[in-house]
Amino acid sequence: MKENPADQVKMPDDVIYHFFNELGIMEQLVTTQLERILPDGLTKAQFGVLNHMVRLGRRESPAELASAFQVSRPSMTNTVQKLEAKGLVEIVPHETDGRSKIVLITNAGVAMREKALKALMPQFAQIGKALGQEIFEKAVPLLQAVRVYLDENR
Amino acid sequence: MKENPADQVKMPDDVIYHFFNELGIMEQLVTTQLERILPDGLTKAQFGVLNHMVRLGRRESPAELASAFQVSRPSMTNTVQKLEAKGLVEIVPHETDGRSKIVLITNAGVAMREKALKALMPQFAQIGKALGQEIFEKAVPLLQAVRVYLDENR
DNA sequence: ACTATATAGTTAGAAGGCTAATTAAAAAGA
DNA sequence: TCTTTTTAATTAGCCTTCTAACTATATAGT
Numbered sequence: 383m384k385e386n387p388a389d390q391v392k393m394p395d396d397v398i399y400h401f402f403n404e405l406g407i408m409e410q411l412v413t414t415q416l417e418r419i420l421p422d423g424l425t426k427a428q429f430g431v432l433n434h435m436v437r438l439g440r441r442e443s444p445a446e447l448a449s450a451f452q453v454s455r456p457s458m459t460n461t462v463q464k465l466e467a468k469g470l471v472e473i474v475p476h477e478t479d480g481r482s483k484i485v486l487i488t489n490a491g492v493a494m495r496e497k498a499l500k501a502l503m504p505q506f507a508q509i510g511k512a513l514g515q516e517i518f519e520k521a522v523p524l525l526q527a528v529r530v531y532l533d534e535n536r
Numbered sequence: 537m538k539e540n541p542a543d544q545v546k547m548p549d550d551v552i553y554h555f556f557n558e559l560g561i562m563e564q565l566v567t568t569q570l571e572r573i574l575p576d577g578l579t580k581a582q583f584g585v586l587n588h589m590v591r592l593g594r595r596e597s598p599a600e601l602a603s604a605f606q607v608s609r610p611s612m613t614n615t616v617q618k619l620e621a622k623g624l625v626e627i628v629p630h631e632t633d634g635r636s637k638i639v640l641i642t643n644a645g646v647a648m649r650e651k652a653l654k655a656l657m658p659q660f661a662q663i664g665k666a667l668g669q670e671i672f673e674k675a676v677p678l679l680q681a682v683r684v685y686l687d688e689n690r
Numbered sequence: 691a692c693t694a695t696a697t698a699g700t701t702a703g704a705a706g707g708c709t710a711a712t713t714a715a716a717a718a719g720a
Numbered sequence: 721t722c723t724t725t726t727t728a729a730t731t732a733g734c735c736t737t738c739t740a741a742c743t744a745t746a747t748a749g750t
């Protein structure tokens with residue numbers, strides 16, 4: 383009876399590794415396809431920030447944004463600077479805390495977010511039609527549970 | 537009755553967007569934490585290739601590896617060159633196809649993969665213990681279904 | 691009040707990813 | 721057979737992300 387080469391050293395918790403592997407491969411696909419659809423060279427990171435700000439409609443600091451997206455502060459500095467260079471956000475000093483800044487979305491930023499949404503909509507609709515919404519409704523809570531755990535135990 | 541700011545422009549297929557969003561945030565967390573655990577500055581991409589080659593025990597070309605991980609060929613060229621520089625793989629010409637190359641894992645590569653696995657094992661066990669394997673067993677087929685769709689429709 | 695610690699943001703440097711373009715070899719077609 | 725198209729790999733240039741280190745401000749502790 384031939385053994386699989388993998389048996390030499392067993393994979394620990396194979397399902398979990400498989401899960402993370404599947405995650406990484408899908409994220410690769412999603413990011414690439416998303417950025418191909420987004421208008422005006424908008425990246426996933428940039429769209430994420432614009433969308434976040436419109437949806438939550440709040441004044442947030444770069445540090446708060448970094449935390450929301452689970453990226454480092456230098457990464458978020460970079461992202462909001464790119465958005466500022468495109469005129470999609472404004473970055474102003476915090477009124478009372480001299481260390482902090484506040485990121486504000488501009489009218490152009492809101493318009494760009496709407497343009498991006500319009501570009502994305504058909505693709506999302508197609509995926510929803512092909513796979514059904516149920517699969518996503520089932521998956522989201524599972525993903526959230528894992529994310530929350532990783533978030534709390536790092 | 538106050539409306540949520542998001543209502544100005546509705547998110548198309550909110551569950552699907554939420555799914556992709558959750559995916560991106562978790563992938564960020566996973567990659568960062570994984571690379572903090574991996575030994576000798578091994579990256580997720582590098583470990584992925586080593587692990588893939590041991591598990592499948594096959595001679596594969598850079599193009600096949602790129603396809604397996606859903607990255608571009610230039611990205612895989614970069615990764616295997618980094619592995620070659622560390623002495624973890626060998627890259628030899630294909631016997632019959634003058635365009636192709638074959639990536640072979642070295643003894644050092646196998647040893648490094650085992651060292652990495654040993655480093656990863658406790659973390660995976662802890663996650664499994666905290667969340668249970670079931671959540672991953674439920675999630676993997678869902679992720680696969682979405683991945684296969686994206687893969688086939690790009 | 692003064693010192694020490696923590697927090698916000700940035701800069702520098704490295705890694706991985708992408709697309710576009712280049713080179714070389716194989717396969718297909720006229 | 722000769723030309724055209726496809727495929728494999730690489731190079732160049734850009735973007736995002738990371739960690740480490742630095743500056744400046746705020747908070748805590750003595």
